[in-house]
Amino acid sequence: MCTVTCIASINIAVIKYWGKRDEVLILPVNDSISATLDTDHLHAKTTVMTSSTFKEDRIWLNGKEEEIKNPRLQNCLTQIRKRARNSNQWKVHICSENNFPTAAGLASSAAGYACLVVALAKLYQIEDDITSIARSGSGSACRSVMGGFVKWCMGSESNGADSIAKQIVPASHWPEMRILILVVNDTKKKISSSIGMKRTIETSDLMQHRIKHVLPNRIKIIEQAIIEKDFKTFAEHTIKDSNQMHAVCLDAYPPVVYMNDVSHTIINFVHAYNEAVNEVKVAYTFDAGPNATLYLLEESVPEFMGVLDHFFPPGINLEQYRKGLTFKEVINSQELFNKINTTRQAPGSLKYIIYTKVGNGPKYLEDPNDHLLNKEENHIILSEYL
Amino acid sequence: MCTVTCIASINIAVIKYWGKRDEVLILPVNDSISATLDTDHLHAKTTVMTSSTFKEDRIWLNGKEEEIKNPRLQNCLTQIRKRARNSNQWKVHICSENNFPTAAGLASSAAGYACLVVALAKLYQIEDDITSIARSGSGSACRSVMGGFVKWCMGSESNGADSIAKQIVPASHWPEMRILILVVNDTKKKISSSIGMKRTIETSDLMQHRIKHVLPNRIKIIEQAIIEKDFKTFAEHTIKDSNQMHAVCLDAYPPVVYMNDVSHTIINFVHAYNEAVNEVKVAYTFDAGPNATLYLLEESVPEFMGVLDHFFPPGINLEQYRKGLTFKEVINSQELFNKINTTRQAPGSLKYIIYTKVGNGPKYLEDPNDHLLNKEENHIILSEYL
Numbered sequence: 001m002c003t004v005t006c007i008a009s010i011n012i013a014v015i016k017y018w019g020k021r022d023e024v025l026i027l028p029v030n031d032s033i034s035a036t037l038d039t040d041h042l043h044a045k046t047t048v049m050t051s052s053t054f055k056e057d058r059i060w061l062n063g064k065e066e067e068i069k070n071p072r073l074q075n076c077l078t079q080i081r082k083r084a085r086n087s088n089q090w091k092v093h094i095c096s097e098n099n100f101p102t103a104a105g106l107a108s109s110a111a112g113y114a115c116l117v118v119a120l121a122k123l124y125q126i127e128d129d130i131t132s133i134a135r136s137g138s139g140s141a142c143r144s145v146m147g148g149f150v151k152w153c154m155g156s157e158s159n160g161a162d163s164i165a166k167q168i169v170p171a172s173h174w175p176e177m178r179i180l181i182l183v184v185n186d187t188k189k190k191i192s193s194s195i196g197m198k199r200t201i202e203t204s205d206l207m208q209h210r211i212k213h214v215l216p217n218r219i220k221i222i223e224q225a226i227i228e229k230d231f232k233t234f235a236e237h238t239i240k241d242s243n244q245m246h247a248v249c250l251d252a253y254p255p256v257v258y259m260n261d262v263s264h265t266i267i268n269f270v271h272a273y274n275e276a277v278n279e280v281k282v283a284y285t286f287d288a289g290p291n292a293t294l295y296l297l298e299e300s301v302p303e304f305m306g307v308l309d310h311f312f313p314p315g316i317n318l319e320q321y322r323k324g325l326t327f328k329e330v331i332n333s334q335e336l337f338n339k340i341n342t343t344r345q346a347p348g349s350l351k352y353i354i355y356t357k358v359g360n361g362p363k364y365l366e367d368p369n370d371h372l373l374n375k376e377e378n379h380i381i382l383s384e385y386l
Numbered sequence: 387m388c389t390v391t392c393i394a395s396i397n398i399a400v401i402k403y404w405g406k407r408d409e410v411l412i413l414p415v416n417d418s419i420s421a422t423l424d425t426d427h428l429h430a431k432t433t434v435m436t437s438s439t440f441k442e443d444r445i446w447l448n449g450k451e452e453e454i455k456n457p458r459l460q461n462c463l464t465q466i467r468k469r470a471r472n473s474n475q476w477k478v479h480i481c482s483e484n485n486f487p488t489a490a491g492l493a494s495s496a497a498g499y500a501c502l503v504v505a506l507a508k509l510y511q512i513e514d515d516i517t518s519i520a521r522s523g524s525g526s527a528c529r530s531v532m533g534g535f536v537k538w539c540m541g542s543e544s545n546g547a548d549s550i551a552k553q554i555v556p557a558s559h560w561p562e563m564r565i566l567i568l569v570v571n572d573t574k575k576k577i578s579s580s581i582g583m584k585r586t587i588e589t590s591d592l593m594q595h596r597i598k599h600v601l602p603n604r605i606k607i608i609e610q611a612i613i614e615k616d617f618k619t620f621a622e623h624t625i626k627d628s629n630q631m632h633a634v635c636l637d638a639y640p641p642v643v644y645m646n647d648v649s650h651t652i653i654n655f656v657h658a659y660n661e662a663v664n665e666v667k668v669a670y671t672f673d674a675g676p677n678a679t680l681y682l683l684e685e686s687v688p689e690f691m692g693v694l695d696h697f698f699p700p701g702i703n704l705e706q707y708r709k710g711l712t713f714k715e716v717i718n719s720q721e722l723f724n725k726i727n728t729t730r731q732a733p734g735s736l737k738y739i740i741y742t743k744v745g746n747g748p749k750y751l752e753d754p755n756d757h758l759l760n761k762e763e764n765h766i767i768l769s770e771y772l
Contacts, residue, residue, distance in 0.1 A: 205595075205596075205599070205600045205626075205630065206592045206595055206596065206600075206630065206633060206634075209591075209592055209595035209599070210591075210592065213591070213595075214591045214592075236639070239639070239640075240591075240637075240639055243636050243637055243638075243639075243641045244591065244592065244636075244637050246636055247592060247633040247634065247636040247637040248592075248633065250629050250630075250632055250633040250636060251626075251629055251630050251633040252629075253622070253625070253626055253629075254625075254653070254654075254657040255629045255653060257650050257653075260647050260650075261646050261647045264643050264646075267640070267641060267643075268640075271640040
């Protein structure tokens with residue numbers, strides 16, 4: 001019997017993956033770039049176990065047994081076994097859970113598939129690139145297989161062999177980078193990102209222009225900005241790429257809309273703040289939902305947090321509202337508030353916020369107490385939600 | 387002394403005018419197409435008067451004297467006098483008012499400038515094209531100078547001489563066409579369309595693609611659809627063009643956003659309705675604000691009105707809520723409601739609705755009782771708001 005447990009975290013794209021050129025292999029129409037977040041705050045945890053006594057492959061997700069026949073899961077298992085250096089043909093039991101509520105609308109599948117593939121790779125002693133296997137589970141999962149800033153190169157081969165993720169820089173290269181996730185209350189029915197990107201690529205007249213004439217240059221610029229730690233360029237292109245992804249979604253037929261009025265209020269607020277301090281200190285980006293993710297440097301955090309609380313007053317007590325890293329509180333001047341040309345929102349327009357940073361990628365947990373499966377009972381306990 | 391009074395109505399574009407190639411002459415970057423609405427419901431009314439006794443040009447707007455030195459107003463007056471067939475150099479008094487509240491966010495400047503120029507043209511006996519003069523007051527005003535479906539040809543001359551509006555078909559060509567304006571409650575600060583289009587053309591990477599590669603073909607298709615009375619094609623391209631205009635706005639830096647959550651709820655509702663009836667019966671379009679304008683055929687109105695009232699329950703009594711044309715009420719089946727895959731809104735998400743049709747263009751009012759100015763007192767009375 002052999003057991004491996006691993007944690008991996010979500011990643012937040014600054015150049016968006018939006019559109020597949022192959023739906024089965026999950027091959028994208030463009031390169032994308034993201035930062036993988038610290039595993040301390042938003043992670044999936046997965047235990048994989050093989051034993052000669054297991055009769056079949058099985059999987060438990062967030063405490064509930066799920067269908068192992070899921071095609072994307074099968075993609076991963078098949079490829080892992082094909083690449084296995086040992087000839088272990090034992091069945092596998094998989095148990096995975098997130099330490100954050102899935103209802104928050106934070107894309108959890110990237111963390112989940114990255115974690116699964118990293119755990120299985122150890123179990124099956126695979127040592128070469130596994131990002132293409134994670135990709136075949138959930139596209140952007142390939143970027144969560146490593147830490148720091150990561151580029152998913154779209155590749156050109158039809159079998160997807162060269163559609164893999166590569167680290168641009170490790171987290172230690174730009175240790176000041178911080179991430180703030182603003183979780184927005186939302187009641188709208190959600191269009192899945194798979195359906196949204198399919199409809200966009202099939203119906204948006206602007207999409208091809210984005211892919212062919214905007215992204216190649218933007219990718220180079222933002223990669224260089226990350227290497228040079230040029231926050232202004234990084235922030236401006238992060239903002240532009242988020243808005244452009246949502247623009248091509250709006251250009252689809254019928255239009256695909258993920259942001260809501262609160263999202264747009266956050267956008268206005270960030271631009272108004274940057275203008276008031278006469279410097280691009282904060283960047284925003286939105287995925288297939290209304291939540292905002294902000295990129296900013298550690299030195300900007302105390303002032304910005306005070307300003308955020310002023311214009312978006314918490315609707316619950318601060319202990320429940322603020323999750324993740326701590327920071328030193330400061331008192332902002334009324335003069336600063338006055339300079340920020342935006343409207344103060346009613347309390348509670350943000351559900352809660354998570355303050356985190358760029359992380360080092362997946363981590364193996366060696367302590368047997370961390371395993372989610374043991375020999376006797378397959379499924380042990382759920383860790384506490386964040 | 388000589389007096390002319392005229393009414394002219396707003397027009398609603400199906401191919402949007404968005405972006406100027408010359409800010410002073412108001413020359414657009416693309417052709418646009420609109421329908422001019424019936425003067426019965428949403429019009430500007432303007433009286434112009436000359437007299438040898440007038441010492442200076444003066445203007446009253448909605449009951450208040452305004453600055454005659456306004457550059458766009460001067461553009462119009464200068465061009466009119468240059469083209470005058472009579473050598474009347476008397477000063478002019480202008481009085482104009484709208485029969486709808488400007489706070490409704492319905493673009494009133496198009497109706498206002500069209501009305502002014504049409505009135506002045508009669509006063510100064512100008513008989514050749516005056517749409518380019520209206521254009522120099524407010525771009526889309528050139529399309530309100532005539533009725534029916536109208537195309538504003540962008541032109542290519544640097545002095546703007548060929549940037550003029552032409553009628554595609556009169557209102558009588560497609561007499562079944564109806565228009566429904568849904569006035570949405572809004573609290574957001576508005577970015578003026580002038581600023582919005584300037585920012586879009588200066589910063590959106592997608593804008594050039596729209597202008598060069600999408601619009602030329604779309605203009606041809608929708609013009610043909612109007613001539614052939616092909617509602618489905620007309621509706622689909624109207625919808626696509628509205629969404630694409632807002633998409634390039636979102637792609638601007640900082641992004642320009644006019645629609646709000648209610649606007650998007652209307653969009654979802656229209657698509658859900660068309661899907662439920664398995665036919666494109668209703669098209670929507672949005673200008674630089676959250677209000678929706680719907681195009682639909684007269685035969686679709688009774689059923690659609692019932693469905694609209696079901697999903698967007700009026701917050702006030704129907705007499706105040708429904709303005710404009712009347713229609714025969716029908717009772718829709720519960721089965722139809724069930725088929726429409728959208729959520730019922732809380733009462734009052736729409737402020738009111740205006741039901742109107744395509745009109746015949748500006749009209750001179752010959753009855754002296756209709757004049758807004760008389761010899762003794764310059765400014766007489768404001769007509770009742772709609």
